[in-house]
Amino acid sequence: xxxxxxxxxxxxxxxxxxxxxxxxxxxxxxxxxxxxxxxxxxxxxxxxxxxxxxxxxxxxxxxxxxxxxxxxxxxxxxxxxxxxxxxxxxxxxxxxxxxxxxxxxxxxxxxxxxxxxxxxxxxxxxxxxxxxxxxxxxxxxxxxxxxxxxxxxxxxxxxxxx
Amino acid sequence: xxxxxxxxxxxxxxxxxxxxxxxxxxxxxxxxxxxxxxxxxxxxxxxxxxxxxxxxxxxxxxxxxxxxxxxxxxxxxxxxxxxxxxxxxxxxxxxxxxxxxxxxxxxxxxxxxxxxxxxxxxxxxxxxxxxxxxxxxxxxxxxxxxxxxxxxxxxxxxxxxxxxxxxxxxxxxxxxxxxxxxxxxxxxxxxxxxxxxxxxxxxxxxxxxxxxxxxxxxxxxxxxxxxxxxxxxxxxxxxxxxxxxxxxxxxxxxxxxxxxxxxxxxxxxxxxxxxxxxxxxxxxxxxxxxxxxxxxxxxxxxxxxxxxxxxxxxxxxxxxxxxxxxxxxxxxxxxxxxxxxxxxxxxxxxxxxxxxxxxxxxxxxxxxxxxxxxxxxxxxxxxxxxxxxxxxxxxxxxxxxxxxxxxxxxxxxxxxxxxxxxxxxxxxxxxxxxxxxxxxxxxxxxxxxxxxxxxxxxxxxxxxxxxxxxxxxxxxxxxxxxxxxxxxxxxxxxxxxxxxxxxxxxxxxxxxxxxxxxxxxxxxxxxxxxxxxxxxxxxxxxxxxxxxxxxxxxxxxxxxxxxxxxxxxxxxxxxxxxxxxxxxxxxxxxxxxxxxxxxxxxxxxxxxxxxxxxxxxxxxxxxxxxxxxxxxxxxxxxxxxxxxxxxxxxxxxxxxxxxxxxxxxxxxxxxxxxxxxxxxxxxxxxxxxxxxxxxxxxxxxxxxxxxxxxxxxxxxxxxxxxxxxxxxxxxxxxxxxxxxxxxxxxxxxxxxxxxxxxxxxxxxxxx
Ligand code: FES
Ligand code: FES
Numbered sequence: 001x002x003x004x005x006x007x008x009x010x011x012x013x014x015x016x017x018x019x020x021x022x023x024x025x026x027x028x029x030x031x032x033x034x035x036x037x038x039x040x041x042x043x044x045x046x047x048x049x050x051x052x053x054x055x056x057x058x059x060x061x062x063x064x065x066x067x068x069x070x071x072x073x074x075x076x077x078x079x080x081x082x083x084x085x086x087x088x089x090x091x092x093x094x095x096x097x098x099x100x101x102x103x104x105x106x107x108x109x110x111x112x113x114x115x116x117x118x119x120x121x122x123x124x125x126x127x128x129x130x131x132x133x134x135x136x137x138x139x140x141x142x143x144x145x146x147x148x149x150x151x152x153x154x155x156x157x158x159x160x161x162x
Numbered sequence: 163x164x165x166x167x168x169x170x171x172x173x174x175x176x177x178x179x180x181x182x183x184x185x186x187x188x189x190x191x192x193x194x195x196x197x198x199x200x201x202x203x204x205x206x207x208x209x210x211x212x213x214x215x216x217x218x219x220x221x222x223x224x225x226x227x228x229x230x231x232x233x234x235x236x237x238x239x240x241x242x243x244x245x246x247x248x249x250x251x252x253x254x255x256x257x258x259x260x261x262x263x264x265x266x267x268x269x270x271x272x273x274x275x276x277x278x279x280x281x282x283x284x285x286x287x288x289x290x291x292x293x294x295x296x297x298x299x300x301x302x303x304x305x306x307x308x309x310x311x312x313x314x315x316x317x318x319x320x321x322x323x324x325x326x327x328x329x330x331x332x333x334x335x336x337x338x339x340x341x342x343x344x345x346x347x348x349x350x351x352x353x354x355x356x357x358x359x360x361x362x363x364x365x366x367x368x369x370x371x372x373x374x375x376x377x378x379x380x381x382x383x384x385x386x387x388x389x390x391x392x393x394x395x396x397x398x399x400x401x402x403x404x405x406x407x408x409x410x411x412x413x414x415x416x417x418x419x420x421x422x423x424x425x426x427x428x429x430x431x432x433x434x435x436x437x438x439x440x441x442x443x444x445x446x447x448x449x450x451x452x453x454x455x456x457x458x459x460x461x462x463x464x465x466x467x468x469x470x471x472x473x474x475x476x477x478x479x480x481x482x483x484x485x486x487x488x489x490x491x492x493x494x495x496x497x498x499x500x501x502x503x504x505x506x507x508x509x510x511x512x513x514x515x516x517x518x519x520x521x522x523x524x525x526x527x528x529x530x531x532x533x534x535x536x537x538x539x540x541x542x543x544x545x546x547x548x549x550x551x552x553x554x555x556x557x558x559x560x561x562x563x564x565x566x567x568x569x570x571x572x573x574x575x576x577x578x579x580x581x582x583x584x585x586x587x588x589x590x591x592x593x594x595x596x597x598x599x600x601x602x603x604x605x606x607x608x609x610x611x612x613x614x615x616x617x618x619x620x621x622x623x624x625x626x627x628x629x630x631x632x633x634x635x636x637x638x639x640x641x642x643x644x645x646x647x648x649x650x651x652x653x654x655x656x657x658x659x660x661x662x663x664x665x666x667x668x669x670x671x672x673x674x675x676x677x678x679x680x681x682x683x684x685x686x687x688x689x690x691x692x693x694x695x696x697x698x699x700x701x702x703x704x705x706x707x708x709x710x711x712x713x714x715x716x717x718x719x720x721x722x723x724x725x726x727x728x729x730x731x732x733x734x735x736x737x738x739x740x741x742x743x744x745x746x747x748x749x750x751x752x753x754x755x756x757x758x759x760x761x762x763x764x765x766x767x768x769x770x771x772x773x774x775x776x777x778x779x780x781x782x783x784x785x786x787x788x789x790x791x792x793x794x795x796x797x798x799x800x801x802x803x804x805x806x807x808x809x810x811x812x813x814x815x816x817x818x819x820x821x822x823x824x825x826x827x828x829x830x831x832x833x834x835x836x837x838x839x840x841x842x843x844x845x846x847x848x849x850x851x852x853x854x855x856x857x858x859x860x861x862x863x864x865x866x867x868x869x870x871x872x873x874x875x876x877x878x879x880x881x882x883x884x885x886x887x888x889x890x891x892x893x894x895x896x897x898x899x900x901x902x903x904x905x906x907x908x909x910x911x912x913x914x915x916x917x918x919x920x921x922x923x924x925x926x927x928x929x
Contacts, residue, residue, distance in 0.1 A: 034185075036185025039191070039438075099637040100361070102359070103360050130852075136360050
């Protein structure tokens with residue numbers, strides 16, 4: 001049995017008929033065609049699937065797609081302004097905070113949720129905001145530095161709420 | 163150097179970075195195919211059993227199922243890098259819990275899983291062998307009764323349940339012990355650990371006619387191609403391996419894995435088929451874990467701290483198959499002396515079959531475990547003779563002119579310099595330590611792998627360039643960094659190069675992202691290709707400018723007359739009218755001279771080419787109530803020769819250190835019988851951002867160029883080798899007791915603190 005899902009994704013309305021057991025992650029990736037969010041564990045452990053749901057970070061792998069009906073989802077694809085990169089993205093590049101890049105979409109989203117809420121964050125805040133994002137490549141040092149630098153910049157990208 | 167300013171050693175932004183931060187980068191599981199089917203494997207679920215019967219009829223009849231295959235549907239080919247001991251699907255016997263018995267392709271992942279669950283297999287259980295000691299006892303069941311019939315690489319010495327043993331001998335070990343005034347015997351054990359790339363394995367295969375294209379999460383596309391061709395018995399030219407972006411590997415994606423299984427499913431269904439591993443499968447079925455090890459060390463010393471002799475015995479648990487495990491044993495064997503003067507040595511290492519998940523070359527195979535054991539032992543020796551750990555090391559570390567365990571002569575004193583610099587950065591012996599805190603030190607060495615490689619380079623009509631390489635980017639940035647080397651030769655900007663990589667139909671053969679070898683070997687190949695283009699450019703420009711080639715230089719994307727910068731031609735102008743193509747393979751530098759008299763077995767790393775050295779110092783804090791250890795800081799000093807891409811190299815060190823903090827304190831598989839008890843990221847914890855120590859990194863130069871491009875050495879693996887050892891020594895310093903098992907988790911630290919003899923660290927004594 002499938003049910004209709006209407007959800008705003010990165011500011012655009014999307015709809016799909018989905019089975020109740022489908023995760024938000026699988027619907028984003030397979031039905032809506034956004035492969036930025038990654039599946040690293042399917043169990044709320046790695047954070048590679050992190051998206052914002054009405055501005056709050058959630059693990060899309062562990063969120064039922066139908067629970068997002070009528071709500072707004074932002075994925076990594078919706079973060080950069082049309083003419084460039086979000087400060088978090090720019091600073092991650094400049095700092096060398098990207099290696100294999102598989103964790104990066106989730107890191108960008110957790111960091112964005114933090115900066116949107118608390119642009120005055122310090123190192124501890126950043127570390128804790130990233131507690132649910134595993135990165136096996138970088139050792140986190142350059143990611144933390146990049147997020148702190150992004151926080152010190154005035155613009156934090158386009159509004160992601162409809 | 164060609165231009166006025168070198169691009170080497172400068173910060174540069176990797177070419178694949180922007181698509182990775184925006185989410186546009188496509189990884190294997192992101193690719194879309196028309197008519198795609200989904201694969202699911204059927205696993206044994208038991209450690210050791212004979213297959214009595216397999217019944218796939220019910221599974222094959224289920225809705226949406228297109229194929230159910232077993233070994234009966236595949237050529238009966240035994241494969242394996244060192245020992246050909248394995249078939250694609252289980253043949254008559256299963257030897258570990260996640261041995262693949264059958265594979266299903268269906269139109270949805272759910273239907274594939276349901277059909278896999280419906281495959282009926284009847285087993286007759288056999289006695290399981292679950293640890294290395296039991297496996298080597300004469301009474302143990304032989305896990306590969308036909309082992310004598312298996313084909314092997316040259317020089318592999320084997321025995322029942324031992325798929326490769328070697329010995330390393332130097333001097334006269336009995337005489338060395340006779341000379342000793344004190345001696346110490348210790349045993350250290352490490353648990354199985356995992357590579358844990360955040361991207362799980364994924365494979366897509368699609369046939370067109372006789373040819374199969376396989377998109378896969380491989381670190382080694384060419385060996386994967388060879389594996390598919392060998393096991394399906396088709397020519398390598400009919401197999402194209404493409405690796406989209408790779409989400410990390412750390413060795414776990416080396417060797418040939420599941421490509422052939424998926425290709426078989428795709429051939430049987432004539433549809434593209436995709437396999438994506440769950441995290442659980444990643445732990446159980448990815449037959450590429452870090453070896454559990456048992457390391458026995460006996461060392462003789464004089465009262466002044468001089469080491470006179472060592473005996474060492476390493477048992478590495480290879481699991482059910484050999485795979486590429488001999489890398490780990492051969493390297494482990496070369497780590498037992500450490501970077502110390504050990505004039506008399508007898509060491510042996512065994513690669514032992516058990517009914518556990520097969521082991522292989524996880525980042526720095528054989529390194530961290532052996533370095534950890536040797537460096538704990540080194541601190542205990544220092545204690546035995548009453549010397550500070552740094553002073554004891556200074557008295558024994560190799561310097562320029564000394565010889566290593568196989569007689570290799572060292573040309574620099576980098577071990578010593580790394581130690582001094584790390585001590586300075588860490589403030590040894592730790593002046594501002596809080597209650598429960600202490601510092602611990604570890605020193606080690608590593609090699610640069612010297613192997614053939616290849617690349618092409620062409621200039622495009624607009625004056626940009628394209629590098630076409632066989633090299634594989636695992637995320638470290640080593641392939642991205644090739645642009646630096648090309649740019650340096652051609653007076654261009656690294657950003658002016660695009661790179662076509664990890665496609666076996668495009669680039670020349672390369673062993674892949676293994677052995678930290680990309681810059682060292684493919685770097686030389688790219689430079690050679692660039693030089694060919696450079697020669698052509700200069701010849702054409704000389705003609706146009708009517709001047710001798712030697713009076714020209716390549717600067718800022720143009721050819722210009724030396725000393726007359728206004729007389730120049732942009733590269734685009736020359737490239738638009740000419741074919742500027744180069745190819746290179748670079749000549750691998752030879753191994754340093756060495757002497758294997760008395761040694762035995764296949765010694766693939768009989769000397770270390772362009773050896774690099776490091777010293778790590780960790781500060782730890784131990785909570786005596788709970789046994790929980792935290793690590794506020796690690797200092798990591800490495801001598802990597804010339805560092806070409808400092809940002810990239812720092813990233814390798816920081817990432818490696820944090821990975822190995824996990825190995826030190828958290829990461830280990832627990833077993834119950836033949837089953838992993840913690841095959842998930844909740845039970846098998848990695849270091850997270852809040853727990854990650856601050857890493858202070860410093861690089862030292864090597865005065866001697868040892869054959870890498872511009873004097874560079876291997877960078878990727880050494881950073882994981884030393885940290886567990888430094889943390890272990892710090893724990894012992896903080897608690898007065900030593901934890902002899904890795905990981906040194908809270909339970910083990912607590913137990914060590916509360917055992918009756920806590921405080922009496924060492925059972926050493928008069929020789
Ligand atoms: S895939 Fe969602 S947390 Fe790992
Ligand atoms: S960059 Fe590879 S996991 Fe974070």
